[in-house]
Amino acid sequence: MDNNTWIQIRRDLHKIPEAGFQEYKTQAYLSQYIQSLECSFLELEPWKTGLLVKIKGTSATRTIAYRADIDGLPISEQTSYQGFRSEHPEYMHACGHDFHMAIALGILTHYTQQQPKENILFIFQPAEEGPGGALPMLQSEVFKKWLPDEIYALHIAPEYKVGQIATKPGLLFANTSELFIDLKGKGGHAAYPHHTKDMVVAASSLVTQFQSIISRNIDPLDSGVITVGVIKGGTKQNIIADSARLEGTIRSLSIESMKRMKQRIEALVQALEIGYECEASIDYGSNYCQVYNDPTLISQFIEFSNRQDQYELIICKEAMTGEDFGYFLENIPGFMVWLGVDSKYGLHDARLEPDEQAIEVAKDMFIQFFNSKVN
Numbered sequence: 001m002d003n004n005t006w007i008q009i010r011r012d013l014h015k016i017p018e019a020g021f022q023e024y025k026t027q028a029y030l031s032q033y034i035q036s037l038e039c040s041f042l043e044l045e046p047w048k049t050g051l052l053v054k055i056k057g058t059s060a061t062r063t064i065a066y067r068a069d070i071d072g073l074p075i076s077e078q079t080s081y082q083g084f085r086s087e088h089p090e091y092m093h094a095c096g097h098d099f100h101m102a103i104a105l106g107i108l109t110h111y112t113q114q115q116p117k118e119n120i121l122f123i124f125q126p127a128e129e130g131p132g133g134a135l136p137m138l139q140s141e142v143f144k145k146w147l148p149d150e151i152y153a154l155h156i157a158p159e160y161k162v163g164q165i166a167t168k169p170g171l172l173f174a175n176t177s178e179l180f181i182d183l184k185g186k187g188g189h190a191a192y193p194h195h196t197k198d199m200v201v202a203a204s205s206l207v208t209q210f211q212s213i214i215s216r217n218i219d220p221l222d223s224g225v226i227t228v229g230v231i232k233g234g235t236k237q238n239i240i241a242d243s244a245r246l247e248g249t250i251r252s253l254s255i256e257s258m259k260r261m262k263q264r265i266e267a268l269v270q271a272l273e274i275g276y277e278c279e280a281s282i283d284y285g286s287n288y289c290q291v292y293n294d295p296t297l298i299s300q301f302i303e304f305s306n307r308q309d310q311y312e313l314i315i316c317k318e319a320m321t322g323e324d325f326g327y328f329l330e331n332i333p334g335f336m337v338w339l340g341v342d343s344k345y346g347l348h349d350a351r352l353e354p355d356e357q358a359i360e361v362a363k364d365m366f367i368q369f370f371n372s373k374v375n
């Protein structure tokens, strides 16, 4: 099979992005493709809307795992693609999970043609963007049955060129927590603000106050992010809103800073209740632990990469992105790398157009790396 096969698979998957734990079409597509390989030493188990696929080794003593996330994002696509744009209105593979799946299928297909000595587990994990599929999958019976000894994954990186791979020992991605705040006040006529408790004003003030948490409560040598991505409130331009909702995310490199940011958010919300005579509630949604690359395995990979000439390895800085792959790494040694895809537009951008030539780079790299472990 040549590179066009994986590009076509990526395009097929690009057309059907689905929300976390709703990946029914994606699961069916993956399952159909894998079954079409008719491999006698392959076992497939669905898990919720994801899949686990085990390639049984000829004389296995260990299992290594490769994980791809499979969900899309609520974004209306604005790419220049012709013929394979998202068929799901308001949804898009804007974080590269279509690439991640196509690469995983490429590696998997290779090992159905050349049975390895050791087992390889392929994980197609739902809900990475939220609410998080990794943690419940880790706790599932099927995962425990096929528990791997090592685990690997990649993520596309628009800022790197095709042929570049970036990673680092230790901390790679941040700790994250979602943030949902509901405010309840008293609505009324726009002309009589003194009879109301305006929740649009309260919500706006809270967003502004949050900016001081990073600048005044977090050690400047540590890093923190509070992003409010959604403000909802109100029904009409001349009606004062009786409620409002903020939806956001909190990021930190250290656990201490995450705790401190949450403390400060809680204090500001409490003060807002007094200041704006309203009721407020906070929900932290799902939380992801940091992505921490195993020092021994990443050193092995760096040494391995320095002997390859098909790609260039870059030692990068940590990023404030989150990934529930961190939960796998908390329990199983392994690592994650960035895959250069050279897109003018970044992750979570409606115009993201990763370069499809990167699929082959990643597939070949992981096959070469795994060959040194499973044969």
Ligand SMILES: CC(=O)N[C@@H](CCC[C@H](N)C(=O)O)C(=O)O
Pocket: 095, 128, 129, 130, 155, 176, 177, 178, 248, 249, 250, 288, 320, 321, 322, 323, 324, 347
């Ligand atoms: C790689 C990437 O973009 N991951 C997402 C993970 C989202 C976690 C959660 N839903 C949150 O928003 O906190 C990211 O936004 O970094």
